[in-house]
Amino acid sequence: MAGGGSDASVSTLSCAQCGKPAHLQCPKCVELKLPREGAAFCTQDCFKASWSSHKSVHLKAKLTTLGAGDTGEQNSTSTNDSWLYCLKKGQARAPKLPHFDWAGTLRPYPISKRRITPAHIEQPDWALDGIPKIEPNSDLQHVVEIKTPEQIERMRETCRIAREVLDAAARVIRPGITTDEIDEVVHEATIAAGGYPSPLNYHFFPKSCCTSVNEVICHGIPDARKLEDGDIVNVDVTVYYKGVHGDLNETFFVGNVDEASRRLVQCTYECLDKAIAIVKPGVRFREIGEVISRHAFMSGFSVVKSYCGHGIGELFHCAPNIPHYARNKAVGVMKPGQTFTIEPMINAGLWRDRMWPDGWTAVTADGKRSAQFEHTLLVTETGVEVLTARLPTSPSVFPWLT
Ligand SMILES: [Zn+2]
Ligand SMILES: [Zn+2]
Known part of the structure; x- marks a missing residue:
């Protein structure tokens, strides 16, 4: 979806990436009816630049829908729940692969349980709940x-x-x-x-x-x-x-x-x-x-x-x-x-x-x-x-x- 920003006017908002006035809104956030703050961008470049971190907003909203989130918000979504469930559990991806137009010959395989870090290791602020603050x-x-x-x-x-x-x-x-x-x-x-x-x-x-x-x-x-x-x-x-x-x-x-x-x-x-x-x-x-x-x-x-x-x-x-x-x-x-x-x-x-x-x-x-x-x-x-x-x-x- 990178590169797919809509041009809905959100001129009162500031770009989530650089802080300048924002005129684009993340189409996925619009689809998921997520708050406009944090979903607005000044240019396609800023949208793309922020994508790898911004997209977790969507995942979190979907996990919430599945009852795994910590905010209690409800959002409707049409994305493939089995995949998200598997990611949430940190375990196998769906036993049956979702319909997807695979680009090449590689396919996903099961993912093992999340590995543990011992208590004496200093953790970054996302280690426990998945969200960098x-x-x-x-x-x-x-x-x-x-x-x-x-x-x-x-x-x-x-x-x-x-x-x-x-x-x-x-x-x-x-x-x-x-x-x-x-x-x-x-x-x-x-x-x-x-x-x-x-x-x-x-x-x-x-x-x-x-x-x-x-x-x-x-x-x-x-x-x-x-x-x-x-x-x-x-x-x-x-x-x-x-x-x-x-x-x-x-x-x-x-x-x-x-x-x-x-x-x-x-x-x-x-x-x-x-x-x-x-x-x-x-x-x-x-x-x-x-x-x-x-x-x-x-x-x-x-x-x-x-x-x-x-x-x-x-x-x-x-x-x-x-x-x-x-x-x-x-x-x-x-x-x-x-x-x-x-x-x-x-x-x-x-x-x-x-x-x-x-x-x-x-x-x-x-x-x-x-x-x-x-x-x-x-x-x-x-x-x-x-x-x-x-x-x-x-x-x-x-x-x-x-
Ligand atoms: Zn690297
Ligand atoms: Zn790097």
Whole structure:
């Protein structure tokens, strides 16, 4: 539904993303008869930018209808209740798949029970009820924070842990392992390091990392499907530790992968590399999308528009918004002390995305494969520090690095 804002006039409202006067209203909120506050946006760009967090409003309303919400409100909805029920329980998705025009050959599998974090682990404010409270209301959704040296030092520590957690996941990837077993590795490695897996219960996300296979662009939910020889799988890890988040992802090869997919994954790695290379004080955020788009286009690939990089720190997602596509409208220039992610999603076919009925899994509209790489970055006085950089101990899984 990203990109489908209606033009109902709501000019007295302010944009839920940037605070400017809002003239668009989320059509899903209209359909669900949800309050207009928080459902209004100034532009399609702001609507798209806020989508990954905004959509939880819809899910919460639906869960309420199913008697699982905590507000007691009643809303009518026509969406597939069995799927939502299964997400709510954090267990199997519907035993019988809903009617859906599946883009490719991948299908959802059962989801295991929500994993537990021990009491001594410091939790973000969504851990218990699935709803971030500080993040959506923070000024840092509009203002790009300049981190203090003390905050930067905590970011370094957390990002290093996140890197080690992703490396642990990379070491177990092989044909036959389920994405749920990868999630278990991520969960256990994170809590062993004293951290909390940030995605767990973030806007009700049911697992501790995202695993995105083949045509899945991002936000795939780890489930009982066994990885097959020839698959590609992205594992996206975010760790919360000492009050800050560190976020990275890589796309891995499962067994023997065809030449076209290997080219896609390598090109995506290079897109991130080239984007990082231009990061320094004074560079416009919108330039990142130009660099990525140019390289992807040269290889005959396309760039996903609905999901962007983001500011990060004490908040999981905040300003700046970092589009990866050309001719984007991102505002502002980079300054020393800012931390944000770049995480291009590159498609073998067309750029358009679709959402599975689980409300999370974003797939390519044409069913062709998609790859992604992500780092958390710090702008320094002279350039950039890659806070989630590979370590000497990182497994050598990418042929072009050896
Ligand atoms: Zn990530
Ligand atoms: Zn991210």
